[in-house]
Amino acid sequence: MGSSSGPSSEHRRPPRGLALARALARWADADRAYRVAVAGRLRMGTSDVDALILLVQDEAPWTAGKIAEALRLTTGAVTGLVDRLEKAGWVQRTRHGVDRRQVWIERAPARREELDAVLAVQSAVLTAAAEELDDASLERAVELIERAAVGMGVEATAGAEEPAAAEPGGGEALTSAPIDGATRGTLRVASGVARLELRGGRIKDLFRATFHGRAPLVRVEGGDVHLKTRGFGLFGWGGGGAEIVLTSAVPWAIDVRGGMSEVNAVLSELDLERIDVHGGASKVSFQLPAPRGTVPIRIHGGTSKLAIRRPAKAAIQVVVTGGSSGLRIDRRTHEAASGATRLATDGYDAATDRYSVEIAGGASDVAVTPDDRGR
16 A cells, blocks of 8 residues: 555666667668568569669769678679679669779669659658658757667677787787887777777877776787777777877878767877778767878768868868768858768869868768868
């Protein structure tokens, strides 16, 4: 009387992300069933349909290598897939206008309308589902889903490679290493980046690091610094993170596999060669140095929030494939586009020293602003 042996409603409440996980799982199941139905209607395999949907969602031409990476297929399997689609008239191979060795795969004009009509169902369903949302609510929903996708990409790739050998000293993570004659450096992250503070500095070591929570495995080969997760997630689940300083004494390249999330990279002290991110980016900021030559920044997998600060006089272009809903360079804006989008500063094409930012997979919020403090 007056008491209950069952758990309280507060204790019965499921974890905050569980309802979202269930909804996304239902959508994934429904999307797969839809693709199977389309494959049956078009009399082709589901991988063929997946490839066609990539080409529909991103109007920019794809290479066979990019399709293989996106669908997690071997290059041999993709070659056969493209052969089938080309023979049936769905796609065509074209040569790059400058580099004739580069072959692009794009939708063939003859069956473009037929394919659009078959795939219009999904667009109509999503449009109807979002009908009662205002623009701000829809933008928040898109950002939430994209951030979740980036996070899951980080976890999905966490155990993709063989574990690195334990470092000397009982397997403790390295926190510094001498330059030892290295003339350039590469920071290689094998399993995604979360909660990272990265900056350049005038230090005598090649790098210095402070890890909070679970530390990654770190090994150094010449000027290459390799970081790899121990188990789930590079820096663990419980408030972990890292602060890494790279020496300004050598030029650097940054190569991340598995995506970037909650990253603040102050690189203005460095001589930066390139940044490559495979797996997308979420809540990431780059403060860039003055470029030397054309410096590429490539993000494969899209981004939900990317802020770039560059020296005020540095030329820059941003190219987004897969659709964009917010792109700004200084005072220039490009609010929304379904295909490829390009925005550049004045004089970019004639500039010798410049940044070229390429985002494949869509972008919802990219802001590029000048930084008068940049060198």
